Amino acid sequence: MGGKFRLEPFAFVTRQTMLGRVFSGMALVALGLAGGTSAAFGQEPATAKRFDWAKPIPAASGAAFDQKLAFDALGAVCDLGTRVSGSEGMRTQQKLITEYFRGLDAEVSNQLFQVRHPLDGSAVTMNNLCVRWHPDRKKRVLICCHYDTRPFPDRDPVNPRGVFLGANDGASGVGLLAELGRHLAGMDGKWGVDFVFFDGEELVYVAGRDPMFLGSQYFAQQYAGKNWDVKYQYGVLIDMIADKDLQIYYEKNSMKSAARVCRSIWGVAKELGVKEFIPEEKHQIRDDHLPLNEIARIPTCDIIDFDYPNPERPNEYWHTLQDRPENCSAESLGKVGAVLLEWLRQLQKL
Numbered sequence: 001m002g003g004k005f006r007l008e009p010f011a012f013v014t015r016q017t018m019l020g021r022v023f024s025g026m027a028l029v030a031l032g033l034a035g036g037t038s039a040a041f042g043q044e045p046a047t048a049k050r051f052d053w054a055k056p057i058p059a060a061s062g063a064a065f066d067q068k069l070a071f072d073a074l075g076a077v078c079d080l081g082t083r084v085s086g087s088e089g090m091r092t093q094q095k096l097i098t099e100y101f102r103g104l105d106a107e108v109s110n111q112l113f114q115v116r117h118p119l120d121g122s123a124v125t126m127n128n129l130c131v132r133w134h135p136d137r138k139k140r141v142l143i144c145c146h147y148d149t150r151p152f153p154d155r156d157p158v159n160p161r162g163v164f165l166g167a168n169d170g171a172s173g174v175g176l177l178a179e180l181g182r183h184l185a186g187m188d189g190k191w192g193v194d195f196v197f198f199d200g201e202e203l204v205y206v207a208g209r210d211p212m213f214l215g216s217q218y219f220a221q222q223y224a225g226k227n228w229d230v231k232y233q234y235g236v237l238i239d240m241i242a243d244k245d246l247q248i249y250y251e252k253n254s255m256k257s258a259a260r261v262c263r264s265i266w267g268v269a270k271e272l273g274v275k276e277f278i279p280e281e282k283h284q285i286r287d288d289h290l291p292l293n294e295i296a297r298i299p300t301c302d303i304i305d306f307d308y309p310n311p312e313r314p315n316e317y318w319h320t321l322q323d324r325p326e327n328c329s330a331e332s333l334g335k336v337g338a339v340l341l342e343w344l345r346q347l348q349k350l
């Protein structure tokens with residue numbers, strides 16, 4: 001995720017003020033709304049056995065969220081190395097995700113646009129990847145994450161020009177959605193779900209100078225301009241959800257714009273006994289949910305644990321070489337996944 005910095009002006013996407021506006025008049029109802037095995041074989045590519053993108057298997061109806069599968073997907077994404085916007089790793093990731101979700105009979109589409117590279121002004125092709133479940137269903141909800149990684153671990157005290165893997169800040173969202181998709185394939189009900197993987201969340205070489213949220217801004221502008229073919233009643237953003245020491249507080253911008261969405265999710269967490277969802281406000285975070293709330297007007301909640309690794313050392317791993325799979329947890333991914341899966345199952349009954 002991009003951090004708490006102000007959004008800077010930039011020319012190639014229409015600038016929007018991101019000051020919070022209280023979103024009123026939402027008609028939310030009910031729901032409380034009112035493993036890698038290849039490590040031993042060093043000569044093999046790590047992706048060979050960790051996760052099979054080519055043969056996804058739909059989950060049985062009512063099955064539990066498989067945290068191991070989600071974590072394996074997180075690891076397989078990190079095996080690609082950097083996934084900075086426009087990179088080879090990003091293109092490979094797009095190909096694998098597309099193959100995987102098409103294998104589960106979802107519709108996969110690409111929202112392409114171009115930005116100027118912050119360093120040399122060259123064109124960078126961006127790709128917001130959309131995965132649509134049950135396109136025939138009229139009532140729809142948006143579940144999203146970013147899938148690009150920061151160009152460098154620029155907060156790393158030792159090697160700020162090393163390879164940033166973004167295990168928590170990037171791959172955790174992809175891993176969770178890879179597993180969640182197996183459950184959506186056969187989920188009965190009236191609600192359709194769209195996953196959107198945002199590109200360009202942090203194509204940031206100089207913090208505070210380079211613009212963030214390029215993908216979500218573009219998406220929100222297209223949506224607000226009616227260049228998107230469906231409407232979403234709610235949105236959920238996930239970011240940095242694989243921290244071993246998980247504490248997910250209400251995020252302040254989300255509570256301004258999408259309080260009822262937040263409360264319904266935390267309510268489901270309480271029902272499930274997932275105590276890591278703490279119903280108190282803590283951080284105020286600028287993330288991809290801001291354009292969704294303020295431009296697209298989709299009430300969107302950000303589920304994020306911003307104390308990485310923990311509240312005593314809040315940002316020690318964030319944007320450093322320490323953001324790697326070894327510092328993430330299958331259990332944490334599983335807890336967030338279980339809450340979201342149950343939230344969607346309850347939504348289907350409305």
Ligand SMILES: [Zn+2]
Nearest residue numbers: 001002169202
């Ligand atoms: Zn980040």
